[in-house]
Structure formats: structure tokens, C-alpha cells
Amino acid sequence: DLWGPLVLCVSLALMLQGGSADSKDDGGPQFAEVFVIIWFGAVVITLNSKLLGGTISFFQSLCVLGYCVLPLTVAMLVCRLVLLAGSGTVSFIIRLIVVVAMFGWSTLASTAFLADSQPPNRKALVVYPIFLFYFVISWMILTFTPQ
């Protein structure tokens, strides 16, 4: 199903929304940007996996990638709560640890599903884009600065 991924994606995009800065050009990602990155990124990774000879179906892969955004959504929630308390060095270290841990969890979880559907000599070629995808989302979460 794509219901769960949609809910997660929308909530993550909404939480990343409030971080615009002074000038319109230099702010954080807007809602549409987050939405597009998550869905377009998931589609590209799925296509990549299928083109390399994977046996997983298109929507199964989208579903897995979408659900594995859950740890990062939790990280975003934690970051927003921590930022309410303050935005100094301590808060940054806490946010860094949380985001890194959740990034590792997301990547490992989706890799567990998607890497096994590949022939063994191409596993790394499939895992790397997943790593990049969750890295970009983690970067957006970590650099979120409230107004």
C-alpha cells in the first residue's frame, strides 16, 4: 500500500515547512520540494533497482522505501521538540546523534528488504542510492532551523 508512505511523507514535509529564513531564496526546503524529493527519489531508486535486474515489484519497492522514512519522521519530531528547548551546541549534538541513529536505522531497514532481491554481484549498486536518498532527507532534517 502507499497509504502509509503518503501519511509519513506529508507529515515530514509539514514539519520541515516552518523553517524558512529571511530571504525567500535561501531558506529551507518548501513543502513541494520535500514531497517531490521523497517521491521522485523513491521512484528513481525503484527504477534503478529494477533496471539492474531486481526481482522486486515496482510498488513493493516504493512501499518499502516509503515506510522506512518512519525513523526519520520520528527524528524530525524529536528535533523540533529539542529546538523548542533551545538551539545551542548541546541541542545540536543531541539532534545530530538522533538524526544519525535514525538515518542508520532507515538505511538498514530498507536495505534488508531491497538488497536481497538483487543478484549478489550488484548489491552495492542498489544499496548506494538508498544510502544517498536517506542521507539527503537526514541532511534536510538536521539543517532545519526554525524562524
Place this chain on the structure above:
Amino acid sequence: FAEFDDAANLLAANPDATTISIDEPAEISKNQHGRLQEPGREEDDELLGTDDSDKTELLAGQKKSAPFWTFDYYQMFFDVDTYQVLDRIKGSVFPVPGKNFVRLYIRSNPDLYGPFWICATLVFTIAVSGNLSNFFIHLGKPMYHYVPEFRKVSIAATTIYAYAWLVPLALWGFLMWRNSKVMNIVSYSFLEIVCVYGYSLFIYIPTAILWIIPQKVVRWVLVMFSLCLSGSVLVMTFWPAVRDDNRRIALATVGTIVLLHALLAVGCLAYFFDAPELDFPAPIIPVHNGTAVITKS
């Protein structure tokens, strides 16, 4: 049926052996070019073992072309293994004098995996490194408010993908045109040129990460170094293609290739990374209606 038993026994003893079957498309190994079977039969193919480069070369002449609206057509361009991608990346970073990147590494099997994902990585590396570098440069200055600068990702993506696809297109068109005028020119297919350009961008990924260091000298040394490495790979690839041509045109072509490569690097450095020595205070400009606007200069 004795021959079939022998064949089955031989195959069971040595699963990696090259097998050639005439009738059933299902028995063709999954790593062969131009797969014709449906996805459901892929589990059977795993029993035939994994491919190796000898097999790929042997069967390269039998590349089947599927029509371009089918999925199988695009699957032909992702027919690479992990070690092949790593070899190609190594070949783009360490130029072997006298050896041609296309002949040595690509060998009639151009892939789109490398160019696409190297460009994607480069886009995000430049955006993230630029952002980090600016953060460290302006850290501690009063009035500095950190911004993630997310717009720059789209600009980086447009620039890098345009370079990686339009320049090969132009170069391919130019080489085709010269090929029609001058005989005996080595001609590369469009995908091989895209492949070379994509892999030649790899050196800029560690360069972009090292550009975080806020020293002008370090940054320019890095630009020169990476330009020399990947530029030499490009030159050694395209020099055999143009050397039989008019001397001036050949030199102009190779010069343009290197120049565009340098422009990309310098342009990215200038746009995404603030200069470290200049001071960038955020001035408060009183606007005519009395409100103060903080701008980032």
C-alpha cells in the same frame, strides 16, 4: 537423451561455464545482453551462475536490440556489476598513459548507472559542502543567521546534469560531422561519450568535500589537481578520435573539452563556496518605510 544428461552433469559440476543454447530463451543467462524473457523466469536464471567479463565479451557480438519503448531496452544500459563500476571509477581517476578509457574499461558495454549516480552524488555533495563551508566561514560573526540554502540544490542539479548530457551530445554531433568529412576517425557512440563524461566527474566529489577547507590556496590547488587528472582522461580518450583531422581543429576540440571541464569546476567553486578571506557582515539597511532589512551580501 544421453547428451542431455552429459550436459546437465557438466553444468552441475561447473555452474559458471559458458553455455550457449539455441532454442529456449529461458536458458540464456540473465546477465546476457538484451534479455527477452519475462521477469517471472529470473529465479531459474540464478541457477546458471553469475557472469564474468569473458562471457560478456564473447556475447557482445550477439547484443539484441529491443525496441526503445520496452523496459528491456533500458536494461541493456544497466548491465554492470559492482566491480565493473568500481574499475571504471578507478580508471577515470588514475589515467593510464597511452590507454584509452573507452577501449580499456567500457568495451562496448556503456552503462548509464555510473553517469547518473555520480552526477546525483556530485549535486548533493556540492550543495552540502558549500553549505557547510559557508557555515564554518561565517560562524561566530554577529548577525549571521544560518540558512540551509536549499534553492542551490536545484541550480546545482541543472548545471551538472546539463553538463553531463548536453556537452556529450554536442561532442558526439561534432565528431559525427567530422567523421563524414574525414575518413579513419575513431568514432564513439553517444552513450560511450556520456559514460566517459559521467565517470570523469567522479574526481570532483572528493574535491568538493575538501573544498570545505576555507583556504583559497588549498581550493585552487585542488581544482588544478582534479582538473589535471580527469582532464587527462578526457584528452586521452578523445585525442585518437580527432588526431587524423586537421591539426587546428583537433587542438581546438581537445582544448574546448578541457576548457568546459575547467569552467564547470571553477563555476561551482565560485557560486557555491563563499570566498574565505572577505568579510561578509550582514549589513542592516534601513528601508524607506522605517523597517530594517538584514541582507546577506
